[in-house]
Amino acid sequence: MKKQLRLMTMMGFVVLVASITVSYAQQPEKKLGWSLSAQTYTFNRFSFFEAVDKTLEAGLNSVEAYPGQKLGGGMEGAMDYKMDAAQRKAILRALKKKKVKLCAFGVVNGNTEEEWKQIFQFAKAMGIKVINSEPDEKFMPLIGQLANQYKIKLGIHNHPQPSHYWDPKVVLAAVAKANSPYVGGCADVGHWVRSGLDPLECLKQYEGHLVSLHFKDLSEKSREGHDVHWGTGVCNVEGLIAELKRQGFKGNLSAEYEYNWENNVGDVAESVKNFRAILTQ
Numbered sequence: 001m002k003k004q005l006r007l008m009t010m011m012g013f014v015v016l017v018a019s020i021t022v023s024y025a026q027q028p029e030k031k032l033g034w035s036l037s038a039q040t041y042t043f044n045r046f047s048f049f050e051a052v053d054k055t056l057e058a059g060l061n062s063v064e065a066y067p068g069q070k071l072g073g074g075m076e077g078a079m080d081y082k083m084d085a086a087q088r089k090a091i092l093r094a095l096k097k098k099k100v101k102l103c104a105f106g107v108v109n110g111n112t113e114e115e116w117k118q119i120f121q122f123a124k125a126m127g128i129k130v131i132n133s134e135p136d137e138k139f140m141p142l143i144g145q146l147a148n149q150y151k152i153k154l155g156i157h158n159h160p161q162p163s164h165y166w167d168p169k170v171v172l173a174a175v176a177k178a179n180s181p182y183v184g185g186c187a188d189v190g191h192w193v194r195s196g197l198d199p200l201e202c203l204k205q206y207e208g209h210l211v212s213l214h215f216k217d218l219s220e221k222s223r224e225g226h227d228v229h230w231g232t233g234v235c236n237v238e239g240l241i242a243e244l245k246r247q248g249f250k251g252n253l254s255a256e257y258e259y260n261w262e263n264n265v266g267d268v269a270e271s272v273k274n275f276r277a278i279l280t281q
Contacts, residue, residue: 048070147182
C-alpha cells in the first residue's frame with residue numbers, strides 16, 4: 001500500500017492531500033481469482049464514501065455496498081437500487097476517481113417480481129458482479145432466470161438461527177430451485193459459528209455452489225462471539241482458506257467486521273494483513 005501526495009485547490013489555497021493506492025503485487029488473493037473487499041456495513045456509522053475511504057486505509061480497493069447507507073461525498077440520498085441513472089453515474093465517477101470497485105451489493109431482497117428485476121438492472125448498470133440476498137424461496141425460479149439473463153451471480157446469505165437460511169441444507173435446497181449456475185451460497189462464516197455450526201464443514205457442503213463470502217473471525221463459539229482479527233479467533237481461518245483453495249473458488253470475499261464500530265479501520269487492516277500472510281505461507 002502506498003501513500004501518494006497530490007495537489008488540490010481548496011478555497012483558493014493549494015494543499016497536499018494523501019491518497020492511498022493498493023498495488024496488484026500487494027494483493028496475493030488476486031492470483032487465486034479472489035477479490036478481497038470491504039462490506040461497507042463494517043463502517044455503518046459513517047457514510048458510503050467515508051466507508052470507501054476507510055476501505056482504502058485498510059489496504060483494500062473494492063467494496064460490497066449495502067442498501068440504505070447514506071451516500072455522503074457531497075451527494076444526497078442513500079445507497080438504493082431504485083436510484084435514478086444520474087445518481088448511479090455520479091457514484092461510479094466518484095469511485096473511479098478513488099480507484100475503488102463496487103463489486104457486490106447486499107444483503108438486499110425484492111418483495112415483488114418488479115423489484116427483483118430492478119435489483120438486477122441496478123447491478124448491471126453499476127458493474128456489480130454479485131448480489132447477496134436472503135430471498136423468499138417463491139422467487140427462486142425468477143431469480144435464476146434473471147441471473148442467467150444478466151449473467152450476474154446471486155449468493156444466498158445466512159444469518160444465525162432462527163433465521164430461515166441459517167442451515168446450509170436450506171440454502172442448497174433453495175439454490176436448486178433457481179436452476180442456474182449463477183445462483184449459489186454467500187457463506188457468512190461467522191454466522192455459522194453463532195449458529196453452533198462448524199464453518200469448515202459448512203463450507204465443504206457448498207462445494208460447486210459457492211458464490212461469495214462474508215468473512216469473519218470470532219472471539220468464541222457462541223451467539224455472543226464478537227469479531228476479532230482474522231486468524232486469532234475460533235473460525236479456523238487457515239482451514240477455511242485451505243478449503244477455498246481446494247475447491248478452486250473464484251469470487252469475492254467481503255470483510256465484515258462488526259465490532260469496535262467507531263474505530264475499526266485498524267482491525268480490518270490487521271485482518272487483511274493476517275489473511276494475506278496466510279496466503280503467502
